[in-house]
Amino acid sequence: xxxxxxxxxxxxxxxxxxxxxxxxxxxxxxxxxxxxxxxxxxxxxxxxxxxxxxxxxxxxxxxxxxxxxxxxxxxxxxxxxxxxxxxxxxxxxxxxxxxxxxxxxxxxxxxxxxxxxxxxxxxxxxxxxxxxxxxxxxxxxxxxxxxxxxxxxxxxxxxxxxxxxxxxxxxxxxxxxxxxxxxxxxxxxxxxxxxxxxxxxxxxxxxxxxxxxxxxxxxxxxxxxxxxxxxxx
Amino acid sequence: xxxxxxxxxxxxxxxxxxxxxxxxxxxxxxxxxxxxxxxxxxxxxxxxxxxxxxxxxxxxxxxxxxxxxxxxxxxxxxxxxxxxxxxxxxxxxxxxxxxxxxxxxxxxxxxxxxxxxxxxxxxxxxxxxxxxxxxxxxxxxxxxxxxxxxxxxxxxxxxxxxxxxxxxxxxxxxxxxxxxxxxxxxxxxxxxxxxxxxxxxxxxxxxxxxxxxxxxxxxxxxxxxxxxxxxxxxxxxxxxxxxxxxxxxxxxxxxxxxxxxxxxxxxxxxxxxxxxxxxxxxxxx
Numbered sequence: 317x318x319x320x321x322x323x324x325x326x327x328x329x330x331x332x333x334x335x336x337x338x339x340x341x342x343x344x345x346x347x348x349x350x351x352x353x354x355x356x357x358x359x360x361x362x363x364x365x366x367x368x369x370x371x372x373x374x375x376x377x378x379x380x381x382x383x384x385x386x387x388x389x390x391x392x393x394x395x396x397x398x399x400x401x402x403x404x405x406x407x408x409x410x411x412x413x414x415x416x417x418x419x420x421x422x423x424x425x426x427x428x429x430x431x432x433x434x435x436x437x438x439x440x441x442x443x444x445x446x447x448x449x450x451x452x453x454x455x456x457x458x459x460x461x462x463x464x465x466x467x468x469x470x471x472x473x474x475x476x477x478x479x480x481x482x483x484x485x486x487x488x489x490x491x492x493x494x495x496x497x498x499x500x501x502x503x504x505x506x507x508x509x510x511x512x513x514x515x516x517x518x519x520x521x522x523x524x525x526x527x528x529x530x531x532x533x534x535x536x537x538x539x540x541x542x543x544x545x546x547x548x549x
Numbered sequence: 550x551x552x553x554x555x556x557x558x559x560x561x562x563x564x565x566x567x568x569x570x571x572x573x574x575x576x577x578x579x580x581x582x583x584x585x586x587x588x589x590x591x592x593x594x595x596x597x598x599x600x601x602x603x604x605x606x607x608x609x610x611x612x613x614x615x616x617x618x619x620x621x622x623x624x625x626x627x628x629x630x631x632x633x634x635x636x637x638x639x640x641x642x643x644x645x646x647x648x649x650x651x652x653x654x655x656x657x658x659x660x661x662x663x664x665x666x667x668x669x670x671x672x673x674x675x676x677x678x679x680x681x682x683x684x685x686x687x688x689x690x691x692x693x694x695x696x697x698x699x700x701x702x703x704x705x706x707x708x709x710x711x712x713x714x715x716x717x718x719x720x721x722x723x724x725x726x727x728x729x730x731x732x733x734x735x736x737x738x739x740x741x742x743x744x745x746x747x748x749x750x751x752x753x754x755x756x757x758x759x760x761x762x763x764x765x766x767x768x769x770x771x772x773x774x775x776x777x778x779x780x781x782x783x784x785x786x787x788x789x790x791x792x793x794x795x796x797x798x799x800x801x802x803x804x805x806x807x808x809x810x811x812x813x814x815x816x817x818x819x820x821x822x823x824x825x826x827x828x829x830x831x832x833x834x
Binding site for chain 1: 709715720730
């Protein structure tokens with residue numbers, strides 16, 4: 317579904333991603349894990365066209381999307397939810413959701429389906445997005461992305477800045493999405509334990525390179541992963 | 550009462566003038582210092598068409614089209630490199646580029662059409678409104694302004710594309726992630742601002758006149774309204790236009806037209822000091 321080959325990303329003279337390969341099959345749930353500053357976000361921002369790649373290839377459903385503007389990649393079916401969420405603060409929750417479906421009108425009942433996944437949003441439909449709590453904003457950001465009807469949903473640090481209880485709530489919704497086999501899910505996360513409990517497979521990114529990859533179970537049992545990310549001595 | 554009504558008439562024109570400027574700024578961080586010249590180009594185009602013997606409606610359409618076409622040309626050429634920058638650098642480069650365009654257009658128009666001015670007089674008697682006799686030109690100008698402003702507001706509030714425009718104003722990256730074509734959105738809004746500038750030239754032609762040297766005045770007026778209303782806030786520009794229109798009328802009548810500009814600038818300065826995000830300013834845009 318998504319294939320990243322030998323991708324290099326730089327900010328000015330500073331290269332932050334040094335030749336990463338990632339492959340995600342349709343319907344798969346894949347984690348991109350690693351600590352803060354490992355290059356996860358740089359990788360994902362290049363994938364969705366927010367930052368140009370220096371070299372490499374990115375294919376979505378077989379078609380090269382490298383160099384395409386973000387809006388075109390979004391319309392091609394890859395929707396990115398950045399860690400900063402990028403909501404429209406003065407617009408209502410409902411308007412934010414409707415923007416997710418842009419340029420189309422959402423299919424009838426689709427808004428209700430998404431809101432059913434995040435009941436907190438239901439009560440706040442007419443409220444400005446900027447007045448929501450951090451957890452609600454994260455839910456709205458994911459909800460807005462779902463309204464695009466993406467084939468590939470890319471989530472960057474959905475638990476960042478959230479109290480554990482709210483992060484649990486977000487992850488409960490992600491578990492429901494995981495079971496939707498039409499949706500390919502890519503999840504970048506530094507809370508590695510949380511991520512490995514959700515994904516089928518993951519890539520461990522360190523200093524801009526893929527250090528390890530494997531199924532969630534393999535990585536959970538890996539002594540290096542346990543020591544570096546799971547706090548197990 | 551007559552002064553207040555005069556102020557409202559002028560205020561509506563100010564809102565019409567400022568809405569385009571504030572939309573472009575909100576959308577892309579471009580402060581178009583050639584906005585007044587768009588008005589002048591429309592005015593001269595209208596005047597030239599009329600003196601060539603065309604009917605008034607033809608001249609009106611051509612005038613508005615000229616401003617819209619110029620706005621489109623600006624967006625398609627000189628502003629392309631501006632949009633490649635982000636943040637403060639984009640604002641700065643936009644100031645330099647549009648100021649250059651303003652000087653260039655001023656130079657061309659003042660040398661080629663030094664004595665051309667758009668004057669549209671509406672025949673018919675003065676009309677009685679709230680016991681005040683209004684010139685029919687003022688009434689027609691106000692109707693044009695109200696209609697155009699209502700159309701823009703309806704477009705922004707009710708249409709899907711309008712919602713996309715608002716989303717870009719609030720978060721450019723978020724909008725792109727939702728599939729909004731940023732360059733296309735900017736082009737459409739820039740052309741829209743040209744149309745609004747063209748309509749302002751028409752209403753101004755109905756009330757007084759638009760000549761080759763008026764560009765800078767119009768830009769400054771638009772800038773003041775935009776600052777008082779809050780940069781990038783359309784509803785702010787509407788209210789600020791009306792408020793400043795009344796201030797303008799009152800101070801022109803009691804103090805004198807010469808000082809009025811200073812007073813309007815003073816209002817803008819006070820706004821920046823007291824409410825940096827405009828009279829409606831909350832926290833973030």
